[in-house]
Amino acid sequence: MTAPAAGRSSFVLPSSVALIAISDCIPPGGSRNAVNALSTDAIRRLYDSVRIAIRDASTTSIILIGRRDGRGDFSAGADIREFSADDDPAASTSTSSSRPPTLRDLCDLIEMSSKPIVSALTGMCLGGGMELALSSHVRVSDSTLRYGLPEVRIGLIPGAGGTQRLPRLVGVRVALEVVLRGGIDWSCESGLRSGFLDDVVVGVVGPSSSSPSESESILACASRWAEKVLPTTTDLPTTTTTTTTALLDARRLRLRSVPPDPDGMDNEAMCDVAMSSLPPREMGGESAHACLEAIRASFRDGTSSFDDGMIVEGKLFVGLLRHSLQGRAYRHAFFAERRSSSSSSSSSSSGRGGREGYGATTTTTTTGGDNNDRLRAGRGTVGVVGAGTMGRGIAASFLRAGYGPVKLVDVNPAGLEAGSRDVLSILGGERDRGKFDTSKLERMTSNLVPCADLSCLADCDLVVEAAFEDLGVKGDIFSKLDVIVERGDALILSNTSTLDVDAIASSLSPERRKYCAGMHFFSPAHVMRLVEVVRGKETSVETLDVIRAMTRRIGKVPVVVGNCDGFVGNRMLHPYVTEACLLLVDYGGGLSGLGIGDVDAAMGPKCFGMAVGPFVMSDIAGNDIGFNIRREKGLLRDPKTGIVGPNRKQIRYTELADEMVEKLGRLGQKTKKGWYDYDPKVGKGRKPLTSSEMQELIDKYSSNSPQRGTKLGQDEIIRRLAFPLVNEGFKILEEGIASDPSDVDIIYLYGYGWPAWRGGPMFWADNYIGLPQILNGLEKFHRMHPNSEYFCPSELLRKCVDLDVGVQEYYKKGLATSTKSINSKL
Numbered sequence: 106m107t108a109p110a111a112g113r114s115s116f117v118l119p120s121s122v123a124l125i126a127i128s129d130c131i132p133p134g135g136s137r138n139a140v141n142a143l144s145t146d147a148i149r150r151l152y153d154s155v156r157i158a159i160r161d162a163s164t165t166s167i168i169l170i171g172r173r174d175g176r177g178d179f180s181a182g183a184d185i186r187e188f189s190a191d192d193d194p195a196a197s198t199s200t201s202s203s204r205p206p207t208l209r210d211l212c213d214l215i216e217m218s219s220k221p222i223v224s225a226l227t228g229m230c231l232g233g234g235m236e237l238a239l240s241s242h243v244r245v246s247d248s249t250l251r252y253g254l255p256e257v258r259i260g261l262i263p264g265a266g267g268t269q270r271l272p273r274l275v276g277v278r279v280a281l282e283v284v285l286r287g288g289i290d291w292s293c294e295s296g297l298r299s300g301f302l303d304d305v306v307v308g309v310v311g312p313s314s315s316s317p318s319e320s321e322s323i324l325a326c327a328s329r330w331a332e333k334v335l336p337t338t339t340d341l342p343t344t345t346t347t348t349t350t351a352l353l354d355a356r357r358l359r360l361r362s363v364p365p366d367p368d369g370m371d372n373e374a375m376c377d378v379a380m381s382s383l384p385p386r387e388m389g390g391e392s393a394h395a396c397l398e399a400i401r402a403s404f405r406d407g408t409s410s411f412d413d414g415m416i417v418e419g420k421l422f423v424g425l426l427r428h429s430l431q432g433r434a435y436r437h438a439f440f441a442e443r444r445s446s447s448s449s450s451s452s453s454s455s456g457r458g459g460r461e462g463y464g465a466t467t468t469t470t471t472t473g474g475d476n477n478d479r480l481r482a483g484r485g486t487v488g489v490v491g492a493g494t495m496g497r498g499i500a501a502s503f504l505r506a507g508y509g510p511v512k513l514v515d516v517n518p519a520g521l522e523a524g525s526r527d528v529l530s531i532l533g534g535e536r537d538r539g540k541f542d543t544s545k546l547e548r549m550t551s552n553l554v555p556c557a558d559l560s561c562l563a564d565c566d567l568v569v570e571a572a573f574e575d576l577g578v579k580g581d582i583f584s585k586l587d588v589i590v591e592r593g594d595a596l597i598l599s600n601t602s603t604l605d606v607d608a609i610a611s612s613l614s615p616e617r618r619k620y621c622a623g624m625h626f627f628s629p630a631h632v633m634r635l636v637e638v639v640r641g642k643e644t645s646v647e648t649l650d651v652i653r654a655m656t657r658r659i660g661k662v663p664v665v666v667g668n669c670d671g672f673v674g675n676r677m678l679h680p681y682v683t684e685a686c687l688l689l690v691d692y693g694g695g696l697s698g699l700g701i702g703d704v705d706a707a708m709g710p711k712c713f714g715m716a717v718g719p720f721v722m723s724d725i726a727g728n729d730i731g732f733n734i735r736r737e738k739g740l741l742r743d744p745k746t747g748i749v750g751p752n753r754k755q756i757r758y759t760e761l762a763d764e765m766v767e768k769l770g771r772l773g774q775k776t777k778k779g780w781y782d783y784d785p786k787v788g789k790g791r792k793p794l795t796s797s798e799m800q801e802l803i804d805k806y807s808s809n810s811p812q813r814g815t816k817l818g819q820d821e822i823i824r825r826l827a828f829p830l831v832n833e834g835f836k837i838l839e840e841g842i843a844s845d846p847s848d849v850d851i852i853y854l855y856g857y858g859w860p861a862w863r864g865g866p867m868f869w870a871d872n873y874i875g876l877p878q879i880l881n882g883l884e885k886f887h888r889m890h891p892n893s894e895y896f897c898p899s900e901l902l903r904k905c906v907d908l909d910v911g912v913q914e915y916y917k918k919g920l921a922t923s924t925k926s927i928n929s930k931l
């Protein structure tokens with residue numbers, strides 16, 4: 106088999122070398138083709154191609170490559186879509202001849218091939234893709250390579266020999282890091298250092314290159330290595346089957362034993378150290394613990410054979426695939442994220458911005474072309490109005506993605522100066538942490554343009570307003586932008602977290618409103634990955650698509666939501682924090698009563714698994730935010746007249762949090778006191794400390810409660826807080842504010858610290874608790890507290906229970922008929 110010339114040079118592959126491109130084996134259709142995801146069908150085709158090449162008498166060696174032209178991805182691993190509960194495509198130990206070959210079979214075929222097989226690695230080489238490479242006799246790459254074993258992140262372990270071959274090749278220390286971290290950021294430099302790679306072309310020169318300045322195509326390099334492993338008969342006239350086998354045996358990792366650590370640490374002790382930093386099994390750590398167990402099996406007692414280790418790996422893989430709910434949750438999150446980001450029209454593209462990441466696009470040519478195309482491609486002049494905390498993070502996010510110039514506007518000179526300084530310090534810190542190099546930082550720095558006046562935004566392609574959260578202020582800014590911004594098709598977006606996007610858009614002239622939407626970032630905006638894209642009633646589909654694409658470009662996850670009070674995330678949070686406060690009033694007080702710390706402990710990282718409990722979260726965000734929202738909603742008591750707000754009647758309410766803010770000035774971490782006290786000398790001023798003042802306040806408010814002084818179990822606290830949050834999620838779906846339960850999950854996973862292994866609130870309700878239990882719980886709470894509307898079960902929840910389907914399934918089956926869907930026009 107002869108391959109045509111390929112790669113970046115005019116190199117011609119010798120006719121005795123068989124070139125097998127993984128992309129040729131991928132069945133047509135679907136965007137996952139671009140990453141060469143290995144479905145059962147693809148594995149079968151690849152297996153057949155390798156077997157034919159091995160049997161072909163005219164072939165002396167084989168090169169395995171991602172694409173024939175030497176570009177693109179090698180492979181992102183097994184096709185995750187096939188990992189339903191009943192499949193075990195990688196780890197099957199059955200020897201039935203009727204079953205299709207598995208990834209393990211393919212790896213065995215490659216490793217035991219009688220002809221040398223060289224993997225030529227470019228782009229992504231992940232999971233099963235990396236396991237194919239580990240089975241090959243030689244691995245070469247170019248500088249585009251990103252390799253890794255990310256299975257732990259989707260609740261699995263490498264199941265095609267990765268946990269057995271990698272430690273044999275690079276030692277336990279490196280193997281633990283690659284497998285347990287599951288990073289996909291390992292580059293060719295680290296590959297050469299660790300011994301994973303034999304050679305690297307272009308830019309980085311491997312140990313074998315004859316001339317350090319020479320750069321060759323990946324194919325030429327692979328071909329050179331193919332000849333080197335097994336010298337031809339002309340080079341070595343006495344070559345026999347025995348010497349051939351011996352030469353290949355030296356490169357078959359199954360025949361090696363795991364090497365001792367170069368720093369002299371005992372391999373077992375190294376695993377013990379690694380284990381101490383894993384999350385507990387029951388708190389999202391099932392797959393990490395299984396990874397560790399499999400790696401231990403590669404060397405245990407120094408006597409383990411490769412086959413023994415493979416049995417351990419296989420059992421662990423299948424066990425996780427079949428029984429781990431955490432794993433299903435992780436995989437649900439993987440696909441939910443991609444679903445929420447995907448474009449609604451086939452003509453547009455999300456640009457795979459997640460991959461391109463920091464500073465990917467630097468061209469700033471703005472002549473001609475459509476504004477939307479330019480913004481999608483990561484180019485264009487961006488205006489950010491307001492140099493406060495949010496504006497700074499937003500400006501940094503656009504700069505680091507290559508947009509520019511980015512004009513940061515603030516009418517307050519001191520605020521503008523501090524804001525600009527902060528943006529540069531955010532980016533400088535990222536450069537220091539190795540996220541990009543100094544030349545990129547310099548380009549970003551020169552692209553930041555501080556402005557004292559809105560008039561500088563005339564030539565903007567996009568403006569994101571991040572001013573004070575007040576409809577009057579925003580309306581004023583938007584009507585000025587309407588006059589100032591010259592492009593009629595410029596996007597004009599608001600970072601509002603609570604206000605009515607349609608009311609804001611009404612300050613623009615009618616023909617501009619289709620270019621207006623909400624772009625709700627989460628604080629700190631340069632860190633948090635979630636963006637709620639709020640669709641106003643006049644926002645066009647095209648505008649939503651461009652915002653989605655831009656959001657991915659800046660490395661974030663967009664979720665399109667409808668326009669309502671609090672949108673999705675904050676609306677669901679309202680019952681959660683309200684109930685947390687009411688629990689203190691009902692059950693707190695006295696020495697033994699429920700305390701602030703008890704509620705946070707139940708919801709926090711060591712129990713339910715939220716990043717922080719509700720009271721710490723509120724102290725971080727600022728308790729004045731909730732206070733102002735309650736004021737807007739007409740819930741506060743008038744301090745002068747003592748008359749309670751008009752909307753308070755008929756609802757279960759406590760003034761505990763109002764008094765804490767208004768009378769005690771406990772605004773949270775920023776005032777060093779909130780639900781907790783904060784001491785600048787303890788934990789950098791961020792460690793929550795019990796407050797006697799708050800204890801007194803709870804004593805006062807709980808004095809009339811019949812349950813005063815009672816402790817509540819952690820499970821009960823979780824039910825009381827999380828069930829109404831889920832219920833609100835159902836109401837949001839019912840109203841068409843979110844178009845799919847997985848969108849709600851993504852918002853909570855990326856914006857509110859919901860534990861990934863619980864898959865988001867809707868996945869949790871469906872799979873961890875069960876909808877009948879959620880309904881029963883809500884009905885019970887509603888009977889106890891008829892004035893708490895958020896306990897009243899949603900109609901959609903009742904419908905799912907009646908039909909005996911989960912909410913995810915209800916949507917998958919197309920049973921959702923909401924006519925109000927935000928996506929009804931998409």
Ligand SMILES: C/C=C/C(=O)SCCNC(=O)CCNC(=O)[C@H](O)C(C)(C)COP(=O)(O)OP(=O)(O)OC[C@H]1O[C@@H](n2cnc3c(N)ncnc32)[C@H](O)[C@@H]1OP(=O)(O)O
Pocket residue numbers: 135136137138140142143181182183184185186195196208229231232233234255256259261263264265289440443444447457458459460
């Ligand atoms: C025994 C062996 C076990 C295994 O091998 S388990 C699998 C191990 N591999 C992984 O976990 C890798 C998962 N994939 C990723 O992390 C990312 O993706 C990439 C880094 C490869 C690419 O990221 P980006 O450039 O941002 O693109 P994108 O939107 O994430 O992916 C493009 C399309 O490719 C699909 N896809 C990616 N990897 C897989 C896969 N392994 N199986 C099935 N589909 C995959 C996505 O879903 C999406 O598709 P859509 O455009 O339709 O949403």
